[in-house]
Amino acid sequence: MDKKLFPLRARIDQIDAEIIKLLKERLKLAQEIGRIKESKGVQTFDLGREKQILKRVLELNQGVFPEETLKIIYSEIIRACRASQEKPRVAFLGPEATFSHIAAQHYFGTSAQFIPVETIIDVFEEVSSERAHFGVVPIENSIEGVVATTLDAIYEYGLKVCGEIYEAISHHLMNQTGRLEDIKKILSHPQAIAQCRKWLRKKLPSVPIETVSSTAFAAKWAAVDETVAAIASLMAAKIYHLQIVAKNIEDLKGNSTRFWIIGKVEMPPTGEDKTSLIFSVADKPGALFEVLKCFAERKINLTKIESRPSKNEPWKYIFFLDCEGHIKDQEVSNCLEEMQKYCIQVVWLGSYPKGRQV
Numbered sequence: 001m002d003k004k005l006f007p008l009r010a011r012i013d014q015i016d017a018e019i020i021k022l023l024k025e026r027l028k029l030a031q032e033i034g035r036i037k038e039s040k041g042v043q044t045f046d047l048g049r050e051k052q053i054l055k056r057v058l059e060l061n062q063g064v065f066p067e068e069t070l071k072i073i074y075s076e077i078i079r080a081c082r083a084s085q086e087k088p089r090v091a092f093l094g095p096e097a098t099f100s101h102i103a104a105q106h107y108f109g110t111s112a113q114f115i116p117v118e119t120i121i122d123v124f125e126e127v128s129s130e131r132a133h134f135g136v137v138p139i140e141n142s143i144e145g146v147v148a149t150t151l152d153a154i155y156e157y158g159l160k161v162c163g164e165i166y167e168a169i170s171h172h173l174m175n176q177t178g179r180l181e182d183i184k185k186i187l188s189h190p191q192a193i194a195q196c197r198k199w200l201r202k203k204l205p206s207v208p209i210e211t212v213s214s215t216a217f218a219a220k221w222a223a224v225d226e227t228v229a230a231i232a233s234l235m236a237a238k239i240y241h242l243q244i245v246a247k248n249i250e251d252l253k254g255n256s257t258r259f260w261i262i263g264k265v266e267m268p269p270t271g272e273d274k275t276s277l278i279f280s281v282a283d284k285p286g287a288l289f290e291v292l293k294c295f296a297e298r299k300i301n302l303t304k305i306e307s308r309p310s311k312n313e314p315w316k317y318i319f320f321l322d323c324e325g326h327i328k329d330q331e332v333s334n335c336l337e338e339m340q341k342y343c344i345q346v347v348w349l350g351s352y353p354k355g356r357q358v
């Protein structure tokens, strides 16, 4: 071997030793931070801080080390440091392998402690009673629209929105054998069935279809009944040991769901945030226009607005609004202050790091 390699490799060995030494030191510091946070009753998981770290690391790198790899390496380092602290307890709409579970795993990583519950309201209950630090709930689907239960519950429970994540939704047909001819009945969640209607009519026109509470529940059922096939996620096929009969059977491609991460903590600004609000206006001409003007004048981009029955009085409405920015940004805080003038009520649901649409 070329002698010139020896000193170079010796230097690489030295660098690796330094990296390991520094990683051990980093782990100890994160554990120390974890202990301080625990003693103060503060949640250890801090996505805002994690995003800041990643941003800074990429800036320091100045594109020299391959960026995507650096992101993965650093995310794993932080994940390991976080895992050595108290594990966040995360409630989700179960059973295992629902799209809420997939979203929860993508958001918190596999090191969190996941708590499956039976309904969306149960997720709110778990967080409210502090049996869970966070909950993952669907808020809207790109085809079906808003999830009313979640919108109503966030208002009723007074919890904070601490984050959001978008998940691509793909449906797969699965059973114990992977053979189409073994299927005597199909089970799934009504939304999944509705989204695969054309495919089912074309390929399995005479097979009866039944609705159940979730796609994961359908998969669980198929695992114990060989005549049953489920429409569910790939994760469900893996967890319940099922074979795929047909992949991506949804009629419309590009289906995705936005999930909220709910909790009791306020997230710090990251520079790329969203703010969610509820407000109600007086029943008079131009009232909603006045509120929206507060955003327009400050060039604050709205990402969503939705009205829901107020529930206090028939035929009165409250508005759910999402905009870009954090409540700690001057413009957003001024906007919120000014809109109070035109509103009967303004409730700040939370400011949180913006998720990436899929």
Ligand SMILES: O=C(O)C(=O)C[C@]1(C(=O)O)C=C[C@@H](O)C=C1
Binding pocket: 030, 033, 034, 044, 045, 046, 047, 049, 050, 053, 077, 078, 079, 081, 082
């Ligand atoms: O800085 C903190 O608050 C930490 O707990 C440390 C740390 C990290 O490893 O950098 C770990 C977990 C948090 O989610 C954020 C950051």
